Amino acid sequence: MIPASFEYAVARDVADAIQLLGSSGGEGKVLAGGQSLIPLMKFRLAQPGLLVDINRVKGLSDIRENGELRIGALVREADLDMNAIVRERYPILVDTTRVIADPLVRNMATIGGNLAHADPANDHPATMLALRASVVARGPKGERVIPIDEFFVDTFTTVLAPDEILTEIRIPKRPAGGGGAYLKLERKVGDFAIAGVAAMVVMDEKGRIATASIGVTNAGPTAIRARKAEDILRGQSPDDKTIAAAAAAAAGESKPWSDLRGPAEYKLDVIRVLTQRAIRKAVARATGGK
Numbered sequence: 001m002i003p004a005s006f007e008y009a010v011a012r013d014v015a016d017a018i019q020l021l022g023s024s025g026g027e028g029k030v031l032a033g034g035q036s037l038i039p040l041m042k043f044r045l046a047q048p049g050l051l052v053d054i055n056r057v058k059g060l061s062d063i064r065e066n067g068e069l070r071i072g073a074l075v076r077e078a079d080l081d082m083n084a085i086v087r088e089r090y091p092i093l094v095d096t097t098r099v100i101a102d103p104l105v106r107n108m109a110t111i112g113g114n115l116a117h118a119d120p121a122n123d124h125p126a127t128m129l130a131l132r133a134s135v136v137a138r139g140p141k142g143e144r145v146i147p148i149d150e151f152f153v154d155t156f157t158t159v160l161a162p163d164e165i166l167t168e169i170r171i172p173k174r175p176a177g178g179g180g181a182y183l184k185l186e187r188k189v190g191d192f193a194i195a196g197v198a199a200m201v202v203m204d205e206k207g208r209i210a211t212a213s214i215g216v217t218n219a220g221p222t223a224i225r226a227r228k229a230e231d232i233l234r235g236q237s238p239d240d241k242t243i244a245a246a247a248a249a250a251a252g253e254s255k256p257w258s259d260l261r262g263p264a265e266y267k268l269d270v271i272r273v274l275t276q277r278a279i280r281k282a283v284a285r286a287t288g289g290k
């Protein structure tokens, strides 16, 4: 398939990218890894008048931990996977990036693009909900920090304005007693999720769950937070009964649709089972296990 014709501009820096987007009269689109946008353009489901290529913009590809974990929007999935801080301290991110597509896609795809694309089947949104992340956006009026709960509006829609660029993802530093995991069921390796569940817990000194946060992939028009499940876990021991109740609640809060990946009833049960497993894995990691 051949895309409709479009203009193409390489941004020198973030300010240049914002200016280019602003000059396009709402017709411009940021080009990052191109792994979602280019296929959409080839099918003519997206027909931007201008592509603003941010791949040569410096300062958007760093991963730093300084009070919080800061991940530049242009960090590629492959680099996220290879990063020493991420590997040692944020295994939930390694879980997530490794189940995205295949190595070829992961060499190009960016974490910022994965979030900005706002596909409910993408894997990072649920993980970012569980991690209580924020995203940083820059536009003509300056910079704003957006809590992840407020970022996703609808399928393929975020609160980003057409002339705003997502520059960074900020994740609270992993607390003592904290652990997380992301689990996904896919039809075959490299496929989008039938469903996926991200769980983060912080354990107290008595072995109870002090706080929990749970994000679900493919559970509605956007990734969702399973707040009832979080409430059930808070203050409780991670025993089978509590985890089963939380998992049932997470399924109850999800609204997947029937499609070629299975009927909704099946997906609800997948979410229930994955939630149990993700909570158990998060608790194991929080208490020193793998």
Ligand SMILES: Cc1cc2nc3c(=O)[nH]c(=O)nc-3n(C[C@H](O)[C@H](O)[C@H](O)COP(=O)(O)OP(=O)(O)OC[C@H]3O[C@@H](n4cnc5c(N)ncnc54)[C@H](O)[C@@H]3O)c2cc1C
Binding pocket: 029, 030, 031, 032, 033, 034, 035, 036, 037, 038, 039, 073, 074, 099, 100, 101, 102, 105, 108, 109, 110, 111, 112, 113, 114, 115, 116, 117, 121, 122, 123, 124, 160, 164, 165, 166, 167, 190, 191, 192, 193
């Ligand atoms: C074969 C295949 C399988 C895949 N499987 C999975 C999977 O299993 N799980 C999964 O999560 N994803 C999957 N993907 C999607 C992949 O992870 C995409 O790369 C990702 O969704 C978008 O990242 P990108 O950097 O390629 O963004 P692009 O395709 O360049 O852009 C995507 C959208 O985000 C916008 N955008 C990008 N960066 C920014 C920014 N910094 N600021 C503002 N807007 C921005 C663009 O304008 C565009 O609208 C798959 C892709 C392919 C091709």
